[in-house]
Amino acid sequence: MATVAINLATGTFQQEEIIVGIDLGTTNSLVAYVHPDTRQPLAINDQGRGTIVPSVVHFPADGGEPVVGTEAREFLLTDPQRTIYSVKRLLGKSYRDLGNHAEQLGYKVIDDNSEGLVKIRVDDRFYSPIELSADILKELRARAEHALKTPVNRAVITVPAYFNDSQRQATRDAGRLAGLEVLRIVNEPTAAALAYGIGLDPSDEKTVAVYDLGGGTFDISILRIQQGIFEVLSTNGDTYLGGDDLDRVVAEHWTTTFQLPATFQTNPHLQQQLRLAAEMAKKYLSQHDDFTTQLTDEAGQVFPVTLTRAQFNDLIRPLVDRTIAACRQALADSTLAASDLDAVLLVGGSTRVPLVYDAVSEFFDQPANNSLNPDEVVALGAAIQADILAGNRRDVLLLDVTPLTLGIETLGGLLDPIIPRNSKIPTKAGRQYTTSVDGQVNLKIAVYQGERDLVSQNRKLGEFTLRGIPAMPAGLPKVDVNFLLNADGILQVEAIELRSNTRQQVEIKPQYGLTDEQVEQMLMDSLVHAKEDVSARLLIEARTAAEQLLYQVGNFTKKNRQHLTEEELTATEAQVERLRTALAGTERDPILKAMDELDELTRPYAERVMNISIQQAMAGKKIG
Ligand code: ADP
Ligand code: MG
Numbered sequence: 183m184a185t186v187a188i189n190l191a192t193g194t195f196q197q198e199e200i201i202v203g204i205d206l207g208t209t210n211s212l213v214a215y216v217h218p219d220t221r222q223p224l225a226i227n228d229q230g231r232g233t234i235v236p237s238v239v240h241f242p243a244d245g246g247e248p249v250v251g252t253e254a255r256e257f258l259l260t261d262p263q264r265t266i267y268s269v270k271r272l273l274g275k276s277y278r279d280l281g282n283h284a285e286q287l288g289y290k291v292i293d294d295n296s297e298g299l300v301k302i303r304v305d306d307r308f309y310s311p312i313e314l315s316a317d318i319l320k321e322l323r324a325r326a327e328h329a330l331k332t333p334v335n336r337a338v339i340t341v342p343a344y345f346n347d348s349q350r351q352a353t354r355d356a357g358r359l360a361g362l363e364v365l366r367i368v369n370e371p372t373a374a375a376l377a378y379g380i381g382l383d384p385s386d387e388k389t390v391a392v393y394d395l396g397g398g399t400f401d402i403s404i405l406r407i408q409q410g411i412f413e414v415l416s417t418n419g420d421t422y423l424g425g426d427d428l429d430r431v432v433a434e435h436w437t438t439t440f441q442l443p444a445t446f447q448t449n450p451h452l453q454q455q456l457r458l459a460a461e462m463a464k465k466y467l468s469q470h471d472d473f474t475t476q477l478t479d480e481a482g483q484v485f486p487v488t489l490t491r492a493q494f495n496d497l498i499r500p501l502v503d504r505t506i507a508a509c510r511q512a513l514a515d516s517t518l519a520a521s522d523l524d525a526v527l528l529v530g531g532s533t534r535v536p537l538v539y540d541a542v543s544e545f546f547d548q549p550a551n552n553s554l555n556p557d558e559v560v561a562l563g564a565a566i567q568a569d570i571l572a573g574n575r576r577d578v579l580l581l582d583v584t585p586l587t588l589g590i591e592t593l594g595g596l597l598d599p600i601i602p603r604n605s606k607i608p609t610k611a612g613r614q615y616t617t618s619v620d621g622q623v624n625l626k627i628a629v630y631q632g633e634r635d636l637v638s639q640n641r642k643l644g645e646f647t648l649r650g651i652p653a654m655p656a657g658l659p660k661v662d663v664n665f666l667l668n669a670d671g672i673l674q675v676e677a678i679e680l681r682s683n684t685r686q687q688v689e690i691k692p693q694y695g696l697t698d699e700q701v702e703q704m705l706m707d708s709l710v711h712a713k714e715d716v717s718a719r720l721l722i723e724a725r726t727a728a729e730q731l732l733y734q735v736g737n738f739t740k741k742n743r744q745h746l747t748e749e750e751l752t753a754t755e756a757q758v759e760r761l762r763t764a765l766a767g768t769e770r771d772p773i774l775k776a777m778d779e780l781d782e783l784t785r786p787y788a789e790r791v792m793n794i795s796i797q798q799a800m801a802g803k804k805i806g
Contacts, residue, residue: 201336201365201572202226202326203373203564206315206353208270209397209424210234210531212558213322213337214565215330216574223377223562223569225555228325234557235325239317240265241304250321259450262288264304268398269318271421272300272311273356274349283422292778299352299723301774308774310720312356319360337362338568340560343369343403343417351599355719358712365571367602370394371403372412373563374529377554381407382566382575388524389415391513393542393550394560395505395532398424402509404516404523411606416515418508423501425464425532431497432460436477436487445479452479459487467491468534495537502541509545520547528552529559584609588665588673591628591637593618594722600665603633612664618730621653625661627677629690633708635715648677648686656733717770724773728765731777732758735784742791750787757783 203223205212212233214225225233231252240254241264248254257265266289277284277291277300284291290303301308319339326334341353350367357364371392375381380388387408394401401419405412433456436442446452455477463473467489477485513520526546532538533556543550554562569575589599592615601611617625625648632640651659660680667673678685708715739746739754746754761776 199336199572200326200330200332200334201338201568202323202334203561203566203568204319204322204337204339205370205373205558205561205564206270206318206339206341206356207237207396207560208268208399209237209426210557211237211318211322212561213326214558214561215326216565216569221574223565225558225561226326226329228329231325233561235318235321236267237270237318238265238267239269239314241307245305248317250318258288259454262450263290265289266302266304266309266314269302269311269314271398272302273315274311274346274352275300292774303778306771306775308771312352312359312716312720315353315356316359319356319362323360323362335361335363336365336568338366338368338564338571339364340368340370340373340564342399342401343371343414344401344419350602354602355716358708359716361712363708363712366567368564368567369403369412369414370401370529370560371405371414371527373560373567374527375405375407375412375563376566377559377563378525378527378551380525381410381412384410389518389522390525390527391509391523391546392527392529393505393509393533394419394529395538396424396530397532398422398426400424400505400508402505402512404512404518415518416512418512418515420504420508423504424530425461427501428464428498428532428535429457429460431501432463432489432494433457435489435493435497436460440485440487442477442485443479443483446477449480452477463489464494464535467494468536491536498535498537502535502537505538506541506545509542520545523548526550527559528556531557584667586631587633588629588631588643588667590663590675591626591630593726595637596635596719596722597630597632597637597640600663601667605667608666608668610664610666612662615661615663616657617651617654617659617661618656620656622656622659623651623653624649625651625659625677625679627663627675627686629673629675634711635719639707639711643673644688644690646675646677646686646688648679648684650682650684651679652682652684654681721768721770721773724770724777725765728761728773728777731780732761735780738784738788738791742787745791745794746787753783754780754787 200215203214212225212235214223216223227233235251236255238251238254238258240249240257242249243264254265258267272280280291280300292301292303292308299310301310302314323334337357339353339357341350353367354364371394374392375390380386380390389406392403392405399419399421400423401417403417404415406415437446446456459475459477466473471491474486474488477487523546526542526548528539528542528550533552539550539552584601584603584605587599587603588601589597592598600613601609626645627648628637628645629643630637630640631643634640648661662678662680664676665673673690674687675690676685676687735754735758739751757780761780764772764776
């Protein structure tokens with residue numbers, strides 16, 4: 183519900199806009215807000231569908247609008263190629279970052295350019311993890327608007343404490359694509375602490391551990407909170423350990439103990455039935471001591487299965503022990519002892535398992551705190567942060583922050599953010615870049631300020647050139663660009679080529695040459711153009727990747743002509759032509775499709791040529 187207030191000074195109605203808090207989870211997502219009357223944070227339960235929205239997007243075979251949430255989850259086994267889950271794992275990542283984990287997903291992850299960001303192919307369309315996350319955010323936004331009966335345009339979104347710059351930026355872009363102005367990206371453990379009221383009083387000085395066991399991931403963070411600053415002392419965890427693994431060990435136990443027929447491993451419907459029964463058993467045993475149900479195969483044969491809490495505990499103990507080992511490491515890294523911690527907070531649906539509660543309390547030598555709903559706690563904390571940013575809690579200290587994003591220009595005229603807007607100052611951040619052309623000896627570094635994706639629409643603060651990079655093939659130099667923003671708002675930019683230790687430094691000031699109105703205008707513009715900007719960015723990224731691929735393929739065929747057949751050369755030329763035609767257009771998908779095809783076509787030759795060169799290198803060399 184929105185409240186309406188009358189501004190006595192102007193005699194006009196003022197609508198208090200609600201800023202929501204969003205937990206964009208790997209398995210489940212939630213949206214929450216602070217109720218304007220009660221001042222309590224609440225998770226939104228639209229139309230009695232519950233507060234939890236499974237983070238799953240399904241694209242119907244008929245090409246209709248994507249479906250998100252519980253309805254989409256039904257398709258995980260029956261239509262896996264059109265049903266995308268765990269997209270958070272792919273956010274802001276390149277194919278190289280993913281490694282062999284991509285093969286474990288039920289849908290197709292494209293490997294078009296191993297340095298580029300991953301894309302997911304569904305039929306003939308290509309989606310970036312940003313677009314898929316935006317679909318989930320749109321659903322959350324729609325639910326919030328429906329339940330609160332007011333437009334929702336601004337949000338705080340949480341991310342794991344270990345998320346890097348590129349993952350945070352991808353989360354921001356997803357928000358903008360969903361029509362949300364992302365006021366701040368908050369660490370999940372910070373949100374959990376806020377939900378427990380820790381850090382709300384600036385005089386609070388606390389050290390806490392946040393143990394978060396979700397559906398597919400485990401995170402432990404040790405935080406120190408003082409004067410309203412949340413400092414992450416250490417993090418640890420396992421990005422492939424969570425409630426799904428508990429379900430899996432139960433299913434495996436039943437399969438062997440009750441000799442379930444092999445169809446329970448092969449038939450998608452039976453697999454689903456087994457998995458859901460295992461999850462149901464797990465949840466039931468969080469409250470009770472014995473679970474019984476029956477499974478039915480396609481011939482109608484019934485298989486009764488049972489599980490006691492004691493059996494369940496034995497099955498999952500090795501997994502729980504792994505989380506405790508990570509806690510031990512995190513504590514060691516923070517150089518604290520368990521007795522230094524003021525609280526241990528439990529987050530994530532899987533912390534409802536009694537063995538988890540017991541193991542965590544025992545390790546930290548104090549009763550863990552689970553008084554808030556572990557599914558909702560992160561979203562509730564995000565809502566509190568949103569309420570602080572809305573100016574509704576004046577008693578809470580707001581730190582000095584940069585009003586606009588600072589970044590540099592990258593290929594295609596894009597702004598690559600280095601210090602995001604709303605970062606506390608003083609602050610330091612950096613990124614690594616490389617060259618795009620063979621033998622490039624100079625690299626121009628142009629610094630911009632603003633929220634738009636294209637540098638041309640932001641404000642240029644200055645530029646300089648890093649000279650004297652030794653000539654190397656494109657992609658080999660490693661150039662670190664570091665931004666240091668001091669408490670007076672003076673930005674120092676430094677570029678270093680790491681292989682040769684070539685460096686250059688400049689000071690850029692004054693960077694607050696903008697009036698408040700100008701800053702406001704830039705933010706408004708970025709809001710109005712968010713959707714346009716993100717699609718322009720995606721198109722430019724596709725073009726840049728395509729140009730690099732053309733360059734690589736051109737180089738490769740030139741150097742290895744003698745190892746290729748006439749047919750291979752003609753096929754490659756024809757596909758290169760198709761890619762050039764696609765590049766001449768303004769659509770992204772045909773470019774990605776042509777790149778994908780060119781990549782598939784040339785990969786076998788590349789492997790063959792590689793083998794030839796290895797053989798040549800080995801020839802004449804004696805081993806031993
Ligand atoms: P994420 O943060 O990864 O999106 P969640 O915190 O929503 O995930 O946790 C989802 C997991 O919590 C699922 O594996 C689910 O089975 C598990 N879970 C939910 N309720 C219970 C319960 N009562 N007992 C045990 N596990 C539960
Ligand atoms: Mg979570």
